[in-house]
Structures are given as C-alpha cells and as structure tokens.
Amino acid sequence: MQKSDVLQRITTLTRELNEHNYKYYVLAQPSISDFDFDKKLAELASLEEAYPEFLDPDSPTQKVGGDITKQFKTVRHKWPMLSLSNTYSEEELREFDERVRKVLGDHFEYVCELKFDGLSISLTYENGLLTRAVTRGDGSQGDEVTANVRTIKSVPNRLKNDGYPALFEIRGEVFMHQAAFERLNRERQENGEIPYANPRNFAAGTIKLQDSAEVARRPLDCFLYFLYMDGRDRAFKTHWDSLNAVKSWGFHVCEHTKLCHTLAEVFQFIAYWENERYRLTYDIDGIVIKVNSYAQQDELGFTAKSPRWAIAYKYKAEEVETILKSVSYQVGRTGAVTPVANLEPVQLSGTTVKRATLHNANEITRLDLHELDTVSVEKGGEIIPKIIGVNMEKRVPETSKIQYPTHCPACGTLLIRKAGEAVHYCPNELGCPPQIVGKIQHFISRKAMDIEGMGNETVEVLYKKGLIKQISDLYSLKEHKDRLEQLERFGEKSIQNMLHGIEKSKEKPFPKVLFGLGIRYVGETIARKLANSFKTIDALIHATCEEIAAVEEIGERIASSVTEYFSKEIHLQQIAVLKSVALQFSIVEEDRVLSSDKLANKTFIISGVFENHSREExxxxIVANGGKMLSSISNKLNYLVAGDKMGPSKLTKAQKLNIPIISEADLIKMLA
Structure with a gap:
C-alpha cells in the first residue's frame, strides 16, 4: 500500500471504531458484532505498528489501560478545587446578581453552563501532553488517577493544533451516560453484585479502580469546562474565549453553553433546561452561572470555600404522588429477594413510571407502607424510581400494613438474612425455580459461555418441560432430541444450532467457565483474576479464604463467598459432571521461549508501585526468565519484590516468615 492509502485507511478505521464505541457505550445500541469490532481494531493496530509515524495517541488502540495502581498518590492542587455556592430559588440568584453589581457595576456578562452530576477532575498538560489527572479530594489535595483517565476516550492524551500554553490545568467532570449505566448495572445484578445507585456513583467507583484495563472497559466520558494557567488573563480575556480555544485544542466541551448579557437571559436558560434535561443522555442537577471576564473574576475574589464570581442554581429532584397498588417480590439467581412497588402509572421525568424499587425489608419498615397508600416517587439522579415518602393525610383507613415475607414467594422456603446484610435470601438453590432458571441463563450468557442458539426464553421453556434442572443438564440435551422436536417453535434447524452451540461452549477458557458458575460477587473481572492466580479449579477449591483474599483486588467478602460456594457438596458434584463432559477447568499455558532460566524454580510476589517498570512488566x-508468580505469601515464596506504598500486611507476613524482600533494582540485577 502507498503511504497515502495507509493513512486514509487508518483515518477510516479510527472514525468507524470511535463511532461504534459511541453507539455501544453511550447509546447502548451496538450496530456491529464484537467479533467484527475486534477485527477492525486488530487491523488498525497492525497498521499503526507497521507505520508508527501515523500512530495517534488518541487512537482506539491506545485507550486500553493496563497499569496497576496499588495506592493512589496524594497530590496538592496548584489552584484549590473549591465548591460552588448553591441556590434553589430565583430570589437567591437575584441576591447573587446584586452582590456582583455592587462590586462591578452593570457592565459584565455571565456564562451559563450545565451542572453535570459526575466526579470533578483536574488535568495537567505540558507541551500538549497529558501528564497528570487528580481528583478533587478535599479541595486542597486529591488522588492522582492519571493511568485511569488516559483510558477515557474523550480525554485527549495529546492536543490537536497549536496555540496552547506550555503548561496549564483544565478542570472538568467525569461522568457516565445513562444507557451505559443501565447496561452495566444489569450485568452487575446478573453477576450477583450490588448495583450502583446512580451513574455518578458508578463513575466515581470506576475512576478509583486499581486496574486501568478494567477502567478502559467501562464507558466513562468527560466534559472540560475551566482553564487555569499562570498569567491566564494575558492569554484570554474571558472564560467564553477560553472555552472556544480549548475546544479547538481537542477537548470535549459541552455544546449547551450560553453567553448571557442580562439576568433575564440567565433565567430563560435555567427554565429551558429544567424540562429539556430529561432529553440528555447524561444527568445534570442544575446550571452553573459564572462571571465571564477573568479580570472581573479576580476583582470579585473568593470566600474561604467558594468563588464570589460563580454560583450553582440546582433543580429540585422531580417527585410525584401516585397510588401504591401492591408490592411484589423478585427472586434473583443468587436467591436475593427484592421488593418492588407496583404503582398506578404516573408521568415522571419524561417517562411513565409503573414500578419503583423498595430495596429491602428495612426500607418497607422505614416508610411504614400500607396498602393503597399515596406515595411520593422521585427519580432525580436515580435511574430506577424510588419511593421517598408516604402522604399520611391520604392514607385509606383500616388498610393492612405491608409485611415483608418470611418465606420465599417462589418456593416457600424460609428466608435467611446474614449478619451485616440488609437483603433476605432464599437458601433453596436446588429447588427454587427463579434461582435455577437464573443460574442457567447466566451460564449461557454472552460474557460467560456464550452459547449460540439459546436465549433466556429457551431456558425457561426447557426448565418448565423438565429437560434441564441444572447447568450440567445442558450437556445431555442431545440425548433428548426426540423430546426437543415435540416442543413448539423448536424446528430441526434451531435444535441443531442450539446443540452445536452447547458443544462449541466446551472450548471456552477457564475464566469464562468460572464466571459462568455464578458464584456470588464473582464478576467477569474477578473470575479472570482467580483463574490466572490459581490456574486450576482444584487449586481454587482447596485454597483457603486467606489465600484467595491475598489475590490483588479480592477482599475478604469475595474470598468468603468463594470458599462458601466450594464448601457445598452440590456445587462440587456439579463441577465433577462438567469436568466429565470436557469443560475447561484450568488455564492453558501457551508454549513460550524463555529469555533465560536465571529465575528457574524461584517464586515471586510483586507488591507496591515501582519507579521504572509497571507491575505487569x-x-x-520474571516469567520470561523462568520464574513463577504466586498469589499469596507462604513458605513456598522465595522473593517478595517490594515497591513504594506496598501493603503493610504483606510486608509483616514476609518478615515473619523470613522471606527475602528485594527491590526493583535487585530483581534487575538478578537478570543481569
């Protein structure tokens, strides 16, 4: 190919991949299969490798993460990240305007911006390159999360064009689009994990993950909205000018911003977005109003907590009243019983609401719910509506109090509630239909065994007809082909595709099989970490809770859930059957040529943050030179490679067992 053709192809692939990322993450409407997306990504990567002069730091191939951060470094802000004063009324906003006029007179402008409901971030750029990203923290100092922010597709790692200062900071908000939040929360619930309450919490939790590769898999976005630099008023006279400039440098600036010459225009902007905010793909909770001129901002100055030249007008969370018709109870695949309020349909935040979450028994007790109560329902920052109160004046006399059930609504088994948890569980995992069906549906899902030719409805039909009662029954369906042919809508072709998909699933790697088992709290990422650490299902089964908890990012709660799962004979029997049908229960190590055998028969654990290498490097x-990585500290360990800010518990245990503790430099010397 001619170089011009290569550049054209790279440009085309980049544009297509960015568009598909937007459809998948923001709109939750993918228009291409994962396989086809991966093919395009692989083609782009190969072209960039062959023609490095065309490699763009913001290419889709570069936003994958990979760095591990054990502890986030605390960084002091050069310019404090102050909070804004809030107002909820026009009267208070008029008072703010009067205070500004007393200092500036009548000749000034306001810039109105949407107030995003996300996580504040400060980015530092040197010579056009992103060098540091820091959270708000306490306003004077925050956590450095640079490796994670580099994975956000809308944050440029290298600026476009020119004209930017050699050194500056830019402030913004990291957030998650609603459709992406709903999709990810559904996945968490399917995995038996606790869902996040709203997109802001999900974004905040994601930006503080220790594995930047996992951050890259979650669709964060970022709007930038304020520029800081030494002598900034010499570069730009106004905030409005700086917004237009940073947009040309490649920053993602919200298009819904307005330069207002009067307070009346400000009120018009506020009124417009009070209704239009529900059409946005992300959450806002108000409008930010800033004095435009930098010189006038300096003149107004700051209080101890906030600038005197800006204020946030916050919308009240919308709430409506409706009638509580009944409360139903959903049983998930992990046995968790969740109460759901069935409501008289009502319009709320642009949608018709018929149901609202009640979370757990504690919430029902707190609200003192009765049948036919008139309840207040709020959406606000929550995607799922919730009941926030009861109108006691409208309570129907002599109605019964809502009682949380003592027995499973699906199978009648006495519910249990573990100490420290708010959720009730049905322990009858072998005989409770929603649990059985849910576990099988999870097993066949795309991120687990990805069995083609089967869907959730198919699983329900096969269960009702008595053809499957547990996961392993899927692999004996071929023996019941005659019964399958008697079922409605089961043609010969569809049966053939389903049986082929089941047979094909035997090739799925160990991490997917482990995820498919549906162990509580073991999502896709945790399953991969466990599989890579213990290598085989037998090693994981026999591991202690302490050994499992020692794996990076796996705490006691997950470890306890895993050991409890494998302590039950019914699960061990199920695994034995799945082994007998040839499912993959071990990591297949690829043959590789070693650089040397200098570390042969030596075992290592790496902990902390290092100056010259990432932990992955x-x-x-170690592995390339014959060494072996362990997941926990024991007498089998030969060396603990210790970096900055390593966990004190690991250090103490290694010292107690007299295990040699070496540095990054010591390890490199061993390889010299």
Whole structure:
C-alpha cells in the first residue's frame, strides 16, 4: 500500500471504531458484532505498528489501560478545587446578581453552563501532553488517577493544533451516560453484585479502580469546562474565549453553553433546561452561572470555600404522588429477594413510571407502607424510581400494613438474612425455580459461555418441560432430541444450532467457565483474576479464604463467598459432571521461549508501585526468565519484590516468615 492509502485507511478505521464505541457505550445500541469490532481494531493496530509515524495517541488502540495502581498518590492542587455556592430559588440568584453589581457595576456578562452530576477532575498538560489527572479530594489535595483517565476516550492524551500554553490545568467532570449505566448495572445484578445507585456513583467507583484495563472497559466520558494557567488573563480575556480555544485544542466541551448579557437571559436558560434535561443522555442537577471576564473574576475574589464570581442554581429532584397498588417480590439467581412497588402509572421525568424499587425489608419498615397508600416517587439522579415518602393525610383507613415475607414467594422456603446484610435470601438453590432458571441463563450468557442458539426464553421453556434442572443438564440435551422436536417453535434447524452451540461452549477458557458458575460477587473481572492466580479449579477449591483474599483486588467478602460456594457438596458434584463432559477447568499455558532460566524454580510476589517498570512488566520479566508468580505469601515464596506504598500486611507476613524482600533494582540485577 502507498503511504497515502495507509493513512486514509487508518483515518477510516479510527472514525468507524470511535463511532461504534459511541453507539455501544453511550447509546447502548451496538450496530456491529464484537467479533467484527475486534477485527477492525486488530487491523488498525497492525497498521499503526507497521507505520508508527501515523500512530495517534488518541487512537482506539491506545485507550486500553493496563497499569496497576496499588495506592493512589496524594497530590496538592496548584489552584484549590473549591465548591460552588448553591441556590434553589430565583430570589437567591437575584441576591447573587446584586452582590456582583455592587462590586462591578452593570457592565459584565455571565456564562451559563450545565451542572453535570459526575466526579470533578483536574488535568495537567505540558507541551500538549497529558501528564497528570487528580481528583478533587478535599479541595486542597486529591488522588492522582492519571493511568485511569488516559483510558477515557474523550480525554485527549495529546492536543490537536497549536496555540496552547506550555503548561496549564483544565478542570472538568467525569461522568457516565445513562444507557451505559443501565447496561452495566444489569450485568452487575446478573453477576450477583450490588448495583450502583446512580451513574455518578458508578463513575466515581470506576475512576478509583486499581486496574486501568478494567477502567478502559467501562464507558466513562468527560466534559472540560475551566482553564487555569499562570498569567491566564494575558492569554484570554474571558472564560467564553477560553472555552472556544480549548475546544479547538481537542477537548470535549459541552455544546449547551450560553453567553448571557442580562439576568433575564440567565433565567430563560435555567427554565429551558429544567424540562429539556430529561432529553440528555447524561444527568445534570442544575446550571452553573459564572462571571465571564477573568479580570472581573479576580476583582470579585473568593470566600474561604467558594468563588464570589460563580454560583450553582440546582433543580429540585422531580417527585410525584401516585397510588401504591401492591408490592411484589423478585427472586434473583443468587436467591436475593427484592421488593418492588407496583404503582398506578404516573408521568415522571419524561417517562411513565409503573414500578419503583423498595430495596429491602428495612426500607418497607422505614416508610411504614400500607396498602393503597399515596406515595411520593422521585427519580432525580436515580435511574430506577424510588419511593421517598408516604402522604399520611391520604392514607385509606383500616388498610393492612405491608409485611415483608418470611418465606420465599417462589418456593416457600424460609428466608435467611446474614449478619451485616440488609437483603433476605432464599437458601433453596436446588429447588427454587427463579434461582435455577437464573443460574442457567447466566451460564449461557454472552460474557460467560456464550452459547449460540439459546436465549433466556429457551431456558425457561426447557426448565418448565423438565429437560434441564441444572447447568450440567445442558450437556445431555442431545440425548433428548426426540423430546426437543415435540416442543413448539423448536424446528430441526434451531435444535441443531442450539446443540452445536452447547458443544462449541466446551472450548471456552477457564475464566469464562468460572464466571459462568455464578458464584456470588464473582464478576467477569474477578473470575479472570482467580483463574490466572490459581490456574486450576482444584487449586481454587482447596485454597483457603486467606489465600484467595491475598489475590490483588479480592477482599475478604469475595474470598468468603468463594470458599462458601466450594464448601457445598452440590456445587462440587456439579463441577465433577462438567469436568466429565470436557469443560475447561484450568488455564492453558501457551508454549513460550524463555529469555533465560536465571529465575528457574524461584517464586515471586510483586507488591507496591515501582519507579521504572509497571507491575505487569516486572511479572513478564520474571516469567520470561523462568520464574513463577504466586498469589499469596507462604513458605513456598522465595522473593517478595517490594515497591513504594506496598501493603503493610504483606510486608509483616514476609518478615515473619523470613522471606527475602528485594527491590526493583535487585530483581534487575538478578537478570543481569
């Protein structure tokens, strides 16, 4: 190919992949299969490798993460990240305007911006390159999360064009689009994980993950809205001018911003977005009003907590009253019983609401719910509506109090509630239909065994007809082909595709099989970490709770859930059957040529943050030279490679067992 053709192809692939990322993450409406997306990504990567002069730091191939951060470094802000004063009324906003006029007179402008409901972030750029990203923290100092922010597709790692200062900071908000939040929360619930309450919490939790590769898999976005630099008023006279400039440098600036010459225009902007905000793909909770001129901002100055030249007008969370018709109870695949309020349909935040979450028994007790109560329902920042109160004046006399059930609504088994948890569970996992069906549906799902030719409805039909009662029954369906042919809508072709998909699933790697088992709290990422750490299902079964908890990012709660799962004979029997049909229960190590055998028969654990190498790079060095990585500290460990800010518990245990503690430099010397 001619170089011009290569550049054209790279440009085309980049544009297509960015468009598909937007459809998948923001709109939750993918228009291409994962396989086809991966093919395009692989083609782009190969072209960039062959023609490095065309590699763009913001290419889709570069936003994948990979760095591990054990502890986030605390960084002091050069310019404090102050909070804005809030107002909820026009009267208070008029008072703010009067205070500004007393200092500035009548000749000034306001810039109105949407107030995003996300996580504040400060980015530092040097010579056009992103060098540091820091959270708000306490306003004077925050956590450095640079590796994670680099994975956000809308944050440029290298600026476009020119004209930017050699050194500056830009402030903004990290957030998650509603459709992406709903999709990810559904996945968490399917995995038996606790869903996040709203997109802001999900974004905040994601930006503080230790594995930047996992951050890259979650669709964060970022709007930038304020520029800081030494002598900034010499570069730009106004905030409005700086917004237009940073847009040309490649920053994602919200298009819904307005330059207002009068307070009346400000009120018009506020009124417009009070209704139009529900059409946005992301959450806002108000409008930010800033004095436009930098010189006038300096003149107005700051209080101890906030600038005197800006204020946030916050919308009240919309709430409506409706009638509580009944409360139903959903049983999930993990046995969790969740109460749901069935409501008289009502319009709320642009949608018709018929149901609202009640979370758990504690919430029903707190609200003192009765049948036919008139309840207040709020959406606000929550995607799922919730009941926030009861109008006691409208309570119907002599109605019965809502009682949380003592027995499973699906199978009648006495519910249990573990200490420290708010959720009730049905322990009858072998005989409770929603649990059985839910576990099988999870097993066949795309991120687990990805069995083609089967869907959730198929699983329900096969269960009702008595053809499957547990996961392993899927692999004996071929023996019941005659019965399958008697079922409605089961043609010969569809049966053939389903049986082929089941047979094909035997090739799925161990991490997917482990995820498919549906162990509580073990999502896709945790399953991969466990599989890579213990290598085989037998090693994981026999691991202690302490050994499992020692794996990076796996705490006691997950470890306890895993050991409890494998302590039950019914699960061990199920695994034995799945083994007998040839499912993959071990990591297949690829044959590789070693760089040397200098570390042969030596075992290592890496902990902490290192100056010259990432932990992943050190792991590759050890393995490439014959060494073996362990997941926990024991007498089998030969060396603990210790970096900055390593966990004190690991250090104490290694010292107690007299295990040699070496540095990054010591390890490199061993390879010299």
């Amino acid at each position: 050190l792991t590759q060095l």
